Amino acid sequence: xxxxxxxxxxxxxxxxxxxxxxxxxxxxxxxxxxxxxxxxxxxxxxxxxxxxxxxxxxxxxxxxxxxxxxxxxxxxxxxxxxxxxxxxxxxxxxxxxxxxxxxxxxxxxxxxxxxxxxxxxxxxxxxxxxxxxxxxxxxxxxxxxxxxxxxxxxxxxxxxxxxxxxxxxxxxxxxxxxxxxxxxxxxxxxxxxxxxxxxxxxxxxxxxxxxxxxxxxxxxxxxxxxxxxxxxxxxxxxxxxxxxx
Numbered sequence: 001x002x003x004x005x006x007x008x009x010x011x012x013x014x015x016x017x018x019x020x021x022x023x024x025x026x027x028x029x030x031x032x033x034x035x036x037x038x039x040x041x042x043x044x045x046x047x048x049x050x051x052x053x054x055x056x057x058x059x060x061x062x063x064x065x066x067x068x069x070x071x072x073x074x075x076x077x078x079x080x081x082x083x084x085x086x087x088x089x090x091x092x093x094x095x096x097x098x099x100x101x102x103x104x105x106x107x108x109x110x111x112x113x114x115x116x117x118x119x120x121x122x123x124x125x126x127x128x129x130x131x132x133x134x135x136x137x138x139x140x141x142x143x144x145x146x147x148x149x150x151x152x153x154x155x156x157x158x159x160x161x162x163x164x165x166x167x168x169x170x171x172x173x174x175x176x177x178x179x180x181x182x183x184x185x186x187x188x189x190x191x192x193x194x195x196x197x198x199x200x201x202x203x204x205x206x207x208x209x210x211x212x213x214x215x216x217x218x219x220x221x222x223x224x225x226x227x228x229x230x231x232x233x234x235x236x237x238x239x240x241x242x243x244x245x
Contacts (some may be wrong), residue, residue, distance in 0.1 A: 001135060004178050005234055007171050011182065012194035014164050017222070019191045021157040032139070032146040034086055039135040046132040049125040049201045056121060063107055070104035182232070190232055197226075197233040205229035 001241045077097045083089045171179045185193035195204035207228040209217075217224045218235040225232055 001221060004171070004174060005175075005220060005223060005232070007167065008178070008182055008194050009224075009234055011164070011167055011171065012186075012214075014167065014193070015162055015186060015191060018157065018164065021153045021160070024153050025157070028146050028153070032143045036139060039139050041133040042128070042132045046125070046128045047119060049128050051086060053118070053125055056118050059116065060111060063111050063114065067104060067107040067111060070107060074100045074104060076227075080110050104214050133178060173226060185231060189229065190230065194232045194234065195226075197235050202226040202228060202231065202233055203234075204231040220229050 008105060043171065074097060077093065077100055079095060081090075081097075084093050108166070129130070168179065173184075182193050192204055195202060197209070197214060198219045200208050200211060202209060204226060205228050207226070209227060213224065213227065214235075217233045223232055
């Protein structure tokens with residue numbers, strides 16, 4: 001096989017792995033913290049219940065203050081009873097006391113209702129809190145896995161980039177034009193510049209080629225490009241199996 005074609009195949013293999021690793025490194029942090037529906041839902045429900053509980057505590061406090069005011073008013077009204085002179089004033093005063101006591105009892109009923117509601121919310125909040133904690137622990141573990149993936153990917157990327165530099169020096173030492181041609185294709189063709197050819201078909205664009213051109217590819221005596229996509233093609237018998245590049 002033509003040596004420069006062999007070198008370009010090796011370069012393509014390296015670049016394919018490098019692109020995969022760079023993509024993993026770019027997207028891994030997002031994978032850990034974004035799109036995690038179960039954590040988001042657990043967090044949202046927990047915060048909602050906390051807000052509900054805070055609001056109901058505030059409402060209860062306001063009612064307790066109102067009840068205290070009504071209770072004070074009843075006491076003051078009863079204290080004034082001895083100062084009333086006429087029967088008519090006394091009857092009116094009794095009605096005022098009765099209304100104040102009624103208002104006080106209504107507020108007390110509201111407080112009892114709120115206490116029952118508070119108890120129900122607290123039970124739900126405790127349950128939500130457990131679920132939220134479990135989701136937090138799960139997400140923490142997930143982040144740890146992603147962190148390890150990033151560390152491993154970073155080390156592997158550094159190794160491959162070092163290997164690529166050596167290969168670039170080898171290729172450019174033989175023919176700078178070949179490397180420039182390869183890089184132009186790599187950028188233009190979404191990271192795939194060198195592809196195999198199988199049964200008269202370019203595996204880069206899956207288009208058929210003239211039989212005579214395929215024969216030239218199988219000879220591996222010169223760089224042959226696909227007439228459809230322009231990628232550099234190679235032929236290898238083992239490629240008929242599992243190999244992709």
